[in-house]
Structure formats: C-alpha cells, structure tokens
Amino acid sequence: MSDKVFICRCEDLTEEEIKQAIDEGYTTLEELKCKLRLGMGPCQGRGCLSLARRILCQKTDKTTEEITLPPSRPPVIPVSLGTLASDEK
Numbered sequence: 001m002s003d004k005v006f007i008c009r010c011e012d013l014t015e016e017e018i019k020q021a022i023d024e025g026y027t028t029l030e031e032l033k034c035k036l037r038l039g040m041g042p043c044q045g046r047g048c049l050s051l052a053r054r055i056l057c058q059k060t061d062k063t064t065e066e067i068t069l070p071p072s073r074p075p076v077i078p079v080s081l082g083t084l085a086s087d088e089k
C-alpha cells in the first residue's frame with residue numbers, strides 16, 4: 001500500500017509534490033496552479049484548493065486570509081459543448 005497523500009485527485013498531485021514546489025519558491029496558489037496544474041481538473045479545485053491552502057499556511061507561516069484563492073473562471077460547473085451550442089434556453 002502506498003503512503004502517498006493525494007491532494008488534487010483530478011491532477012494526481014500528492015502532498016509531497018506540493019510541498020516540494022513550495023520549497024522551490026512557489027508560494028501562492030496561483031503559482032502552484034501554473035507549475036503543477038493544481039485545481040485545473042474537472043472539479044476546478046473544489047476538491048483540492050482548500051487543502052493546498054492549508055499546506056501553504058503550514059509551510060509559509062501565513063494565515064488563510066493571507067493566501068487568496070485563484071480567481072474562478074466561468075463556467076463554474078462542467079457544461080457540455082452540446083449544451084453551449086444548443087438553441088434551447
């Protein structure tokens with residue numbers, strides 16, 4: 001059995017990978033998103049950004065208020081291309 005702790009299940013990112021990136025100097029969620037694709041999976045970060053923010057707080061001695069969440073861009077829920085292309089309202 002593996003002792004890996006997956007933080008972002010959509011992008012298969014482990015706690016260790018996130019901590020390593022923070023040690024390399026990526027100290028905001030936006031930077032972690034760019035480096036690791038954190039929060040860019042199908043759930044758009046609903047399952048991982050708050051966990052990653054907690055790790056960032058622990059590693060950088062910042063409060064949760066000091067670490068802002070990356071801006072969410074619409075659509076905030078998955079929408080099929082068929083729905084977007086449809087004339088139905």
Ligand code: FES
Pocket residue numbers: 007008009010011038039040041042043044045046047048049
């Ligand atoms: S768990 Fe990270 S994007 Fe879904």
